[in-house]
Amino acid sequence: MFKIVERERVNPVVNKFVIEAPIIAKKREPGQFVIFRLHEKGERIPITIADADPDAGTITVYVQELGKTTFQMGTMQAGDEIADVVGPLGNPTSIEKLSGEMFVIAGGVGAAEVLPIARKHKKIGNKVVAILGFRSKDIVILEDEFRSFADEVYITTDDGSYGREGFVTTELKEHLDKGRNIAEILAVGPAIMMKVVSDLTRHYKIKTMVSLNSIMIDATGMCGVCRVEVGGETRYACVHGPEFDGHKVNFDLLLKRLASFKEEEKISLERYQAAVGGEDG
Amino acid sequence: MADAKIPRQAIPKQTPKDRVKNFNEVALGYTPELAQLEAQRCIQCKKPFCIEGCPVEIDIPAFIKLIKEGDFEGALAKIRETNLLPGVCGRVCPQEEQCEKVCIMARRFEPVAIGRLERFVADWEIQQNKMDLPEIAPPTGHKVAVVGSGPGGLTVAADLAKLGHKVTLFEALHKPGGVLVYGIPEFRLPKAIVARECHILEEIGVDIRTDFVVGRTASVDELFEMEYEAVYLGLGAGLPWFMNIPGENLVGVYSANEYLTRINLMKAYKFPEYDTPIRVGDRVIVVGGGNVAMDSVRSSLRLGAKEAHIIYRRSRKEMPARNEEIENAEAEGVVFNFLVNPVRYIGNEQGRVKQVELLKMELGEPDASGRRRPVPIEGSEYIMDIDTVVVAIGNGANPLVPSSTPGLDTNKWGYIVADTETGKTTKKGVWAGGDIVTGAATVILAMGAGRKAANSIHEYLTTGEW
Numbered sequence: 001m002f003k004i005v006e007r008e009r010v011n012p013v014v015n016k017f018v019i020e021a022p023i024i025a026k027k028r029e030p031g032q033f034v035i036f037r038l039h040e041k042g043e044r045i046p047i048t049i050a051d052a053d054p055d056a057g058t059i060t061v062y063v064q065e066l067g068k069t070t071f072q073m074g075t076m077q078a079g080d081e082i083a084d085v086v087g088p089l090g091n092p093t094s095i096e097k098l099s100g101e102m103f104v105i106a107g108g109v110g111a112a113e114v115l116p117i118a119r120k121h122k123k124i125g126n127k128v129v130a131i132l133g134f135r136s137k138d139i140v141i142l143e144d145e146f147r148s149f150a151d152e153v154y155i156t157t158d159d160g161s162y163g164r165e166g167f168v169t170t171e172l173k174e175h176l177d178k179g180r181n182i183a184e185i186l187a188v189g190p191a192i193m194m195k196v197v198s199d200l201t202r203h204y205k206i207k208t209m210v211s212l213n214s215i216m217i218d219a220t221g222m223c224g225v226c227r228v229e230v231g232g233e234t235r236y237a238c239v240h241g242p243e244f245d246g247h248k249v250n251f252d253l254l255l256k257r258l259a260s261f262k263e264e265e266k267i268s269l270e271r272y273q274a275a276v277g278g279e280d281g
Numbered sequence: 282m283a284d285a286k287i288p289r290q291a292i293p294k295q296t297p298k299d300r301v302k303n304f305n306e307v308a309l310g311y312t313p314e315l316a317q318l319e320a321q322r323c324i325q326c327k328k329p330f331c332i333e334g335c336p337v338e339i340d341i342p343a344f345i346k347l348i349k350e351g352d353f354e355g356a357l358a359k360i361r362e363t364n365l366l367p368g369v370c371g372r373v374c375p376q377e378e379q380c381e382k383v384c385i386m387a388r389r390f391e392p393v394a395i396g397r398l399e400r401f402v403a404d405w406e407i408q409q410n411k412m413d414l415p416e417i418a419p420p421t422g423h424k425v426a427v428v429g430s431g432p433g434g435l436t437v438a439a440d441l442a443k444l445g446h447k448v449t450l451f452e453a454l455h456k457p458g459g460v461l462v463y464g465i466p467e468f469r470l471p472k473a474i475v476a477r478e479c480h481i482l483e484e485i486g487v488d489i490r491t492d493f494v495v496g497r498t499a500s501v502d503e504l505f506e507m508e509y510e511a512v513y514l515g516l517g518a519g520l521p522w523f524m525n526i527p528g529e530n531l532v533g534v535y536s537a538n539e540y541l542t543r544i545n546l547m548k549a550y551k552f553p554e555y556d557t558p559i560r561v562g563d564r565v566i567v568v569g570g571g572n573v574a575m576d577s578v579r580s581s582l583r584l585g586a587k588e589a590h591i592i593y594r595r596s597r598k599e600m601p602a603r604n605e606e607i608e609n610a611e612a613e614g615v616v617f618n619f620l621v622n623p624v625r626y627i628g629n630e631q632g633r634v635k636q637v638e639l640l641k642m643e644l645g646e647p648d649a650s651g652r653r654r655p656v657p658i659e660g661s662e663y664i665m666d667i668d669t670v671v672v673a674i675g676n677g678a679n680p681l682v683p684s685s686t687p688g689l690d691t692n693k694w695g696y697i698v699a700d701t702e703t704g705k706t707t708k709k710g711v712w713a714g715g716d717i718v719t720g721a722a723t724v725i726l727a728m729g730a731g732r733k734a735a736n737s738i739h740e741y742l743t744t745g746e747w
């Protein structure tokens with residue numbers, strides 16, 4: 001059992017959790033994730049480690065409410081216990097001193113996922129530019145955290161209610177066209193957003209890494225559900241990834257595989273909402 | 282004493298019609314009367330071949346004699362001298378290839394039903410609500426890490442705990458048992474039996490640490506830093522193989538590992554009570570001819586498939602699955618398609634598999650395995666409409682531990698190199714056994730390897746000699 005020591009709703013759809021997991025807190029590196037199983041009947045879901053405190057023995061995650069499991073997690077409070085937390089999983093991001101600028105691009109809760117990576121880039125002396133995209137002003141998260149260390153921070157909202165109106169690619173394109181010295185781009189967020197970023201940067205021939213969020217079960221390389229196509233080859237996101245060269249990823253396949261259980265997910269969520277009275281929690 | 286006129290006693294089963302509607306165990310087990318009748322068939326050979334046929338050399342005539350005499354408790358104790366998991370082995374051992382194959386009775390009649398008798402006494406103990414714990418030697422102060430809780434790891438943990446060593450069993454998944462919990466379905470091996478065996482381990486002082494992925498949560502070298510003096514790797518086979526044909530990544534194409542893990546470990550057959558979904562549809566094909574393929578295809582029927590097909594590229598004779606399970610599958614209505622192989626899968630706009638193109642084969646010359654090699658018949662392709670594919674053609678080695686453990690050698694297939702007699706690897710203080718060394722094999726062979734390694738580890742701990 002893993003105890004939740006802190007829980008905070010950071011926007012209408014995302015909750016932050018600080019969870020006791022001492023071994024993982026010591027071992028984890030930026031880019032790695034954990035698997036949660038909330039209770040005996042629960043499914044196993046992957047969530048990125050946004051931060052960790054090795055001394056306190058805790059990890060921090062940001063979880064967006066999308067379906068049954070993430071909504072149910074949203075109802076858990078400090079003091080509650082999670083049945084299983086496994087990790088750290090996946091390969092750590094390779095973070096090196098670059099000859100140019102590091103651009104981190106995030107969509108929605110992806111901001112939490114790139115946070116530790118961006119921090120480490122800054123720590124080893126890279127110039128870090130962050131472009132964070134959200135649907136609207138009310139769901140902007142972690143802006144202050146990014147501003148506290150990043151060299152430049154740009155916010156975009158789809159509806160223009162905050163920052164620049166448009167998608168992350170609207171902002172990114174401008175920087176690309178200015179001919180900035182961009183050494184590497186890392187994009188993390190919904191698959192469709194990582195796809196459009198990769199499509200854009202392909203023409204500029206700039207290295208673009210993406211963190212693939214395929215469906216997972218064991219996350220130890222045993223089941224193969226997380227398989228993705230990269231450069232025409234089948235790779236397992238959990239053990240070979242989760243980061244891959246965005247220019248080589250078959251996003252169309254990823255998008256289709258993410259929708260594998262759409263109908264079942266709907267059944268599960270509706271049944272859950274009926275049981276808890278239809279309200280969020 | 283023995284009576285040749287008694288026929289081999291059949292094991293009562295759920296009828297095929299009933300059992301395809303549930304996940305309960307198919308075989309119901311012997312009653313005490315049936316067991317004692319069957320036990321009478323053993324002629325108590327002076328030179329019992331059956332013992333040689335059992336990889337862990339159970340004193341088979343001795344335990345059968347005790348059953349005949351009605352001393353079921355004594356019979357179980359006899360088996361436990363060499364086999365920790367009688368309830369498991371009695372159910373899933375390929376007896377027809379091992380102990381029963383060489384039973385003297387098989388020469389003129391049918392072999393004594395050794396496996397069924399073995400499971401009978403194990404089940405009898407559960408029914409009596411008994412749990413006899415083995416004797417434990419006084420603590421030695423030595424600490425051992427066992428990685429992987431399949432039958433191999435369970436055996437090592439039990440053997441070393443009995444000798445007084447402090448054992449921690451590390452398991453990546455949330456439940457211990459390895460393939461016994463995530464692979465083999467409830468209808469062939471009830472999970473309560475595995476849970477009970479794991480509970481016995483805890484009772485004798487083994488610390489079971491689930492949710493711990495060695496190679497990620499801690500490396501093997503870090504286990505040594507945590508003051509474990511010896512490490513046993515019982516990782517099992519890993520990465521599932523695919524055929525690398527077009528369309529294999531379409532939605533609705535599962536590896537057998539994924540399919541069976543969803544069903545067994547995650548209980549997707551109870552969705553939506555349990556959160557993990559599975560989608561089966563009306564027509565399922567399972568590619569392969571081993572136990573894994575049989576388990577997948579029979580699970581499909583239980584999940585409501587109208588048609589469940591085996592697609593196998595050789596003929597029935599070459600199928601590696603246990604005969605009993607093939608017969609069970611036939612009785613349940615599984616359709617067997619022999620001498621065909623898939624060449625590609627065809628999907629719809631949503632990327633969901635809709636059809637398979639199959640190619641007919643004929644048998645040519647025997648290959649290295651001694652089985653006749655399937656040869657494609659040119660121009661024999663045909664299309665079949667399907668909703669789900671399960672690929673059950675085997676697993677490769679999982680690289681997580683080897684790639685994070687300097688000094689641990691693997692062979693060209695990625696399996697860990699280990700001495701067959703001791704289980705010693707190329708890295709000092711590290712032993713390995715089971716599927717991660719041999720490639721996919723059997724429960725009892727993994728247990729046999731574990732037993733040998735446990736002896737070797739004990740020697741190392743007490744003498745300090747590698």
Ligand SMILES: Cc1cc2nc3c(=O)[nH]c(=O)nc-3n(C[C@H](O)[C@H](O)[C@H](O)COP(=O)(O)OP(=O)(O)OC[C@H]3O[C@@H](n4cnc5c(N)ncnc54)[C@H](O)[C@@H]3O)c2cc1C
Nearest residue numbers: 045046047048062063064066067068069070213214258265
């Ligand atoms: C390596 C990795 C790291 C991740 N890190 C985070 C994180 O830090 N924070 C976070 O909020 N989420 C993260 N995710 C996504 C998260 O795992 C899913 O949102 C979650 O499993 C959904 O579960 P559910 O039962 O609530 O919803 P479901 O009912 O399973 O799904 C609801 C909706 O979400 C979509 N969906 C399903 N699975 C995924 C998925 N894996 N990724 C994206 N969409 C999905 C479905 O298509 C469906 O429309 C990560 C995923 C991966 C693979």
Ligand SMILES: Cc1cc2nc3c(=O)[nH]c(=O)nc-3n(C[C@H](O)[C@H](O)[C@H](O)COP(=O)(O)OP(=O)(O)OC[C@H]3O[C@@H](n4cnc5c(N)ncnc54)[C@H](O)[C@@H]3O)c2cc1C
Nearest residue numbers: 429431433453459460464495516517715716722723724727
């Ligand atoms: C569907 C199916 C049906 C089968 N039917 C039969 C049958 O009828 N009869 C028979 O004799 N055999 C059968 N087998 C084969 C048999 O189950 C295996 O040979 C046997 O289980 C191998 O045992 P093992 O101890 O080597 O490992 P496994 O049982 O494979 O267990 C390995 C364990 O190690 C864990 N692990 C792996 N890596 C790590 C890590 N890095 N850190 C921590 N833990 C880790 C895994 O999660 C797993 O729990 C079947 C196999 C399958 C898949």
Ligand code: SF4
Nearest residue numbers: 335370374379380396
């Ligand atoms: S363990 Fe397996 S091989 Fe040995 S006697 Fe029992 S069923 Fe036969």
Ligand code: SF4
Nearest residue numbers: 323324326331384385
């Ligand atoms: S070989 Fe057969 S008959 Fe002989 S002792 Fe063994 S089980 Fe009994």
Ligand code: FES
Nearest residue numbers: 219221223224238
């Ligand atoms: S999640 Fe099972 S292999 Fe990656």
